[in-house]
Amino acid sequence: MHSSLDQSEMSRDASPRDLIDFEVSGIEIGNGSLDAREWINSDGSVTEYVLRDELIQINVTFTQAGTSSQPSAANGKLEIWHPVGHKVIEWSVNMTLSGLQSYRAEFYWTPNAAHSQLDDNGHLVGGIILRGVIDGGLADDNPDNDNLDREMPVAIWNDHMENGLCGDVDGDNVVDCPNQLSYGNPMWVSAGYDDDGSLSDYPDSYGHWRMDNTSSEIGERHWRISRPDAEYASNRHDLLWWGWLTPFDTCDDTGHGFGYGTLDNTVSALYANNFCRIKMRGFDYISLQMVTNAWGSMGAGDQIRMEANSANAEYFNYTSQQLSTSGDWSQLVWNMTDVHPSGDYTLAFRFDSDSSYASEGIHIDGFIMFGIQRIPEYTLDVECDDPLPNAYIVIPADPRPPSLYCNIHNNGYVDITLRLYTEVSNKSWMYGGPLRIDSNHPSDHDNNVVSKTIKALESMDTWFNLTIPDGATVQELAWYVHIGDGITNFTKHTMEFPVDVTASYSAYLTQKTLQNPAVTLLPATSGSVVMTLKNTGNQVATWNLGATFADNRWGASNLKWFNETGVEVTSIEMRINDKFELNAQLTAPDQITPGTYAVTLLASGRAPANFQTEWTIHVEVPIDHQLSLVPEIREMLAPADSALRWIEIQMVNDGNAEEAFDLSLSADWRLGLYLNAEQTLGIDPFGGDTSILLMFPMPYGIENETYQIWVHATSQIDPSYQRSVQLLLTVPETYLV
Structure with a gap:
C-alpha cells in the first residue's frame, strides 16, 4: 500500500x-x-x-x-x-x-x-x-x-490470441506461428484430423490454422485457415486447441486458474512437448460468455465453429453469422451459460471443409471470457413476519401459539443446506417438545432441523412454531432462533424475541380412548365414556360439567358424571395442571329411533374462570328388533270336512324402527295350509301392530292325528332376525255320508 x-x-x-x-x-x-x-x-x-x-x-x-x-x-x-x-x-x-x-x-x-x-x-x-x-x-x-x-x-480470461503453435503445413519454409514457446501459459495449438478422428498424415497433421500479422483487430496477429490471397484446403478437419505446454506428465493448474487439464498425447507427440487441453467446468459458473471477433466467409458445406466438447459437443457456428467479407471485424458473443452446465469440457476452434468450392475462409481474433463464478461463501436474506414486532404475549396452552414465518433467501452462488434451531430460555419447556420447525424437509419437524438443499439464488419458506405448555406460570422468557450452515453450523442469522405469559383460565376435555362411535346404546340402556379433564391454565378454577345434545329427544336427564371413585359429580375444583378421569354415563331415551347422535360434553369455568372446553362424541343407537306373534288361539280341533277355517295372528313391533316382514309356514303339506299374505307392510315401532290369517282348508282324507304348525316372520331389514310361533291342529276321526 x-x-x-x-x-x-x-x-x-x-x-x-x-x-x-x-x-x-x-x-x-x-x-x-x-x-x-x-x-x-x-x-x-x-x-x-x-x-x-x-x-x-x-x-x-x-x-x-x-x-x-x-x-x-x-x-x-x-x-x-x-x-x-x-x-x-x-x-x-x-x-x-x-x-x-x-x-x-x-x-x-x-x-x-x-x-x-x-x-x-x-x-x-x-x-x-x-x-x-x-x-x-x-x-x-x-x-x-x-x-x-x-x-x-x-473477467475470467482475455487473450489477444498472439501466442500459438502450428506447423509449416504448406511447406513454404515460412514459420506460420512465430512465437517463443513457454510452459504453463494458455495458448492455441493447431492439429489436423481425418474423418475418423485420427491424426492426419504429415504435413496435414499440423492442421491448416495459422497466424496472420496483417489487419488484426487486437494486437499484431490473428488466426486464419488459408495463406494470404489463397483458398483454404479441401477435405479438412482441423482444430485449434486451447491449452498449455508443460514439461511434466501431469496437467495440474500452473496458476492460470482453470484447474487441472487433460493431457493430449496425440498433440504432445506431434509437437514433441506435453500439451494439456484446458477443461472448462460448467458447474463452476452461474453464467458464462465468450467474446471473439471475426470476418470472412466459407464455401457451401464448409464451416468454422467453436467446439465445446464433453461427452457430446456443442457449437458456436461462425459460418452462420452475418460477417463482413471485406475485412471489417464483427464482435460476436456466445452465451455459454447452458453449455454443459453440470459437466466439464474442452474448447477448440474447428475447421471443416469438403471437396467443393472454397474461399479465403473466416478470420478469428481476440478471445475474452466473462463469467460469474461460484464461490463457497454465501450470505442469507431472512425476512420474517414478526407481527408485533419483537414481542409475543401468550397464555398457557395457547390455541393460537406463536408461529414465526420466514422467507430465507440464499444469496450465494452455490447450493446449500441450513441447520435451523430454536429454543426458549426456560429449559423446562423443552422437555415436552413444544418447539417445531417446518421447512423444506418433509419429515424432520423438531426444534433442530437440517434443511434439504436450497439452490443458488433461491429461497426456502420456514415456520418456527412455539407451543405454550399447559399450566405455564406467569413469566417472561426469551425465544431464540438460530440459522447456521448445514455442515459447519457457523452462524448465518440469529433472532431473539421476548415472550410474556399472562394469567389465564383454560382446560382441556378429551376422550381418553378415541373411538367412534364412543358408545352403542339400545333404547333405555346406559353406557359410559371415559373422559380426561386437565386444567391447562395457570389459575385454580372450578369447572361445571354438562352437555348439549344435537337431538331434542336427548336431554340433561340422559347424562350423569361420575368421578374416578364412582361418586356422581356436577362440578370439580382443579389446581394448576390437575388432571382427572371422569365417566360420562349416557342413557338412551326409551323411545329413540336408530341413528348416530352427537353429544357435546362440556366443562364450563365457574366465575371468574370465563372459559369453556368441549368434546363431541357420537352415540350409536342400532335397530332394536322386538317382534311378538300372538295368535288368537294356539290349538284347533277340526274334522277333515273340506270346510275352511282360520286363525288370526297379531304381529306387534315393540322395536325402535318401522319394519316389514316376510311370512312363511312349516307344516305337513297334506294339510294345504296357507297365509293370507306373503309379507307385511311396514309396522310402526314402539307397539305398532298388524294381523295375518292362517287358513285351514281341511281337505277330505286327512288322517286322524295332531299336527304341529310353525308360522315364521323374517325381518326384511335384517334377514338374520326371525320370530316364530307354534300352533297345534288336531284332526279327529271324520265320518262323512
Missing part, C-alpha cells in the same frame, strides 16, 4: 457549518503498469474491468472537505465485497488532514473469482464491490459521504 497527500481545490462547495467533513472522493483502478482493461459498451461508453488471478492496483482518495484549518485525524478503509454479501478482504490507513486536503492510498490485490456479465444490450455489468470507508469520529459533521462503492467487473 502506498499513499500521498494532496492540497487541492474541491470541486464542490462545503457548507460553512461543515468544519470537518471527511469523505471518500474517488476510487480508481490501475496505474501505468497495472492498468485496468476497457470494454466498449454498445452505446459507446467504456467500462473498466480486470482479470481473475491478475494483480491490480486500487487507488482510493480520502478528503477532508470541510473548511477547518485545524488538522483532524481519521481512519480510512478499503473493503472488497463479493456481491453475495461476503467480505473478501480489507485494509485500513490512518490520516490527519486539514480542510480541503486529500490523501491518496494505493492498495494491491489479486482477484481470485470472476464476476462479470454482458447484459442483453451488450453492456458489461456485475463485479466485485470496492468500498471506500472513512471514519472521522464524532468530529465529522456529515456522515452521508463516508462510504463510496464502485463495482469492478472481473
